[in-house]
Amino acid sequence: MSAATPPTERRVSARVGAISESATLAVDAKAKALKAAGRPVIGFGAGEPDFPTPGxxxxxxxxxxxxxxxxxxxxxxxxxxxxxxxxxxxxxxxxxxxxxxxxxxxxxxxxxxxxxxxxxxxxxxxxxxxxxxxxxxxxxxxxxxxxxxxxxxxxxxxxxxxxxxxxxxxxxxxxxxxxxxxxxxxxxxxxxxxxxxxxxxxxxxxxxxxxxxxxxxxxxxxxxxxxxxxxxxxxxxxxxxxxxxxxxxxxxxxxxxxxxxxxxxxxxxxxxxxxxxxxxxxxxxxxxxxxxxGDLTAVAEMRTAFVRRRRTIVRMLNEIDGVLCPEPEGAFYVYPSVKALLGKEIRGKRPRTSVELATLILDEAEVAVVPGEAFGTPGYLRLSYALGDEDLAEGVARMRKLLGEAQD
Structure with missing residues (x-):
């Protein structure tokens, strides 16, 4: 007589197994891995200032x-x-x-x-x-x-x-x-x-x-x-x-x-x-x-840079057909709507979700952004502008070139 088959053992608790990976850290890690492999990826994913800690x-x-x-x-x-x-x-x-x-x-x-x-x-x-x-x-x-x-x-x-x-x-x-x-x-x-x-x-x-x-x-x-x-x-x-x-x-x-x-x-x-x-x-x-x-001098200097970058990224994103980017009043993120781009053909693909669009942007333009699904609202992208001015301009320019090819 054969022994009864034991029930499938749960290896990870239901409580912890239900937790999703941090989407922002995952995007940042992927961007850094691609850069380490020699690809010229520009990352807008991480929510951290690009400045060194004050001396x-x-x-x-x-x-x-x-x-x-x-x-x-x-x-x-x-x-x-x-x-x-x-x-x-x-x-x-x-x-x-x-x-x-x-x-x-x-x-x-x-x-x-x-x-x-x-x-x-x-x-x-x-x-x-x-x-x-x-x-x-x-x-x-x-x-x-x-x-x-x-x-x-x-x-x-x-x-x-x-x-x-x-x-x-x-x-x-x-x-x-x-x-x-x-x-x-x-x-x-x-x-x-x-x-x-x-x-x-x-x-x-x-x-x-x-x-x-x-x-x-x-x-x-x-x-x-x-x-x-x-x-x-x-x-x-x-x-x-x-x-x-x-x-x-x-x-x-x-x-x-x-x-x-x-x-x-x-x-x-x-x-x-x-x-x-x-x-x-x-x-x-x-x-x-x-x-x-200490005083807030270093903070004021960083904020001055963020003001400049905010102006640049909002302007450049709003120049892309199908992208609507409100001007943020604080932090160092923009959260543009890309709903008008979903379902359109871009380089032979038709992204139906902002996850698919973010994947396409990374694969084709080598720019890392975080899809709105990570923040509870599909149809958007989050970009951090806490990165150098040159990388910011280059990254959005790549996105503009790629997304400008969208067609019905």
Whole structure:
């Protein structure tokens, strides 16, 4: 008598197996691999400044390497000196007064986002997620046991959702609303009035707000950044702010972010981090102290370059038939609609989706862009303009040449 065939073993947990790879990192990795193989690929995929970290920040890290106390474990929630710097920086930039006990230093913004959701969500809790959204938000929500509920905005509203849309998505299971301004992937920035309106709507319905402020210093023209807990102070007991040094100070690889929130939530997230990773690298934390306590001269210089590049990329993309590119007000991304190009013949192929179009652009023009499917809205492409001026112009020129061949 033969033994019964054992059931198929699940090798990867359902929870982790359901997580998608980061589309933006995947595009960047593919572009870099092609470049390493000798192909002249220009990458618009990565969301990181092309500038080096300012020298004074690097020097602070070098000195930290020589200091024995930083060779040891430090508090899991962050160096007290860095927490103090975050408290001062938050008051300086947002007018929001906090205490060190309200701060948790994390391994970049992604860990901050996951740990914040893990600390406040129970299984089945719903989180309203405006789309287009950064790829990590819904995955972090699912990993924490929550359910992302998408609310879609498009170019006709400047990619900004309304209180009416949020209210239509609210159910008895809604616990959190995600608020991101300036936005990745669209560069959209909410006005002070709209920020306050969304905050007061959340307050009225007893909702939590998680707000990501990592692009706070990258706004252009007459546009101003508004911190939600500053304009709706009554919401602070149910508001979690995530931030970091990555974008403002060209420190993406240093991996320093933070959470600001109610003390009980921060304590819970700190307990989680104490088991997951313990303290953030001390050398990186000391570098972050130098960044936050220094002046913003280097930041202003980078912003000047981004203003110039933003103007160039918007103009060049809008010169391509079938491409509609709104001018972003913040961050360093454009999010053009390419819906009019889908289904048209380009070099013997008819891309039906923005994924297929992005693949065609990489194969034929050797330009890497991220398709809108990664951000919850098919029919768009995301391009980062945080790359050199020459590469930017050359990359969009290649796209214009290729897409200019589109025909019915």
């Amino acid at each position: 004074y920040i690097v020097e602070a890290a070098v000195e930290a390497c020589r200091t024995p106390k930083y060779h040891r474990y430090t508090p899991a929630g962050g160096l007290p000196e860095l927490k103090a710097a975050i408290v001062a920086k938050t008051k300086r930039d947002s007018g929001y007064e906090i205490e060190p006990a309200q701060v948790l230093v994390t391994n970049g913004g992604k860990q901050a986002i996951y740990e914040a959701f893990a600390a406040i969500l129970d299984p089945g809790d719903e989180v309203i997620v405006p789309a287009p959204y950064w790829t990590t938000y819904p995955e972090s929500i699912r990993l924490a046991g929550g359910v992302p509920v998408e609310v879609v905005a498009d170019e006709t509203t400047g990619y900004r959702v309304s209180v009416e849309q949020l209210e239509a998505a609210r159910t008895e299971r809604t616990k959190v609303v995600l608020f991101v301004s300036p936005s990745n992937p669209t560069g959209a920035v909410y006005s002070a009035a709209d920020t306050e309106a969304i905050g007061r709507w959340a307050l009225e319905h007893g909702l939590w707000v998680l707000t990501d402020e990592i692009y706070e210093h990258l706004v252009y023209g007459d546009t101003a950044f508004t911190s939600l807990p500053s304009v709706v102070p009554e919401l602070r007991d149910k508001c979690v702010v995530v931030n970091g040094v990555a974008k403002t100070y060209a420190m993406t690889g240093w991996r320093v972010g933070w959470i600001v929130g109610p003390k009980d939530v921060v304590k819970a997230a700190t307990n989680l981090q104490s088991h997951a990773t313990s303290n953030v690298s001390n050398v990186a934390q000391v570098a972050a102290i130098a960044a936050l306590t």
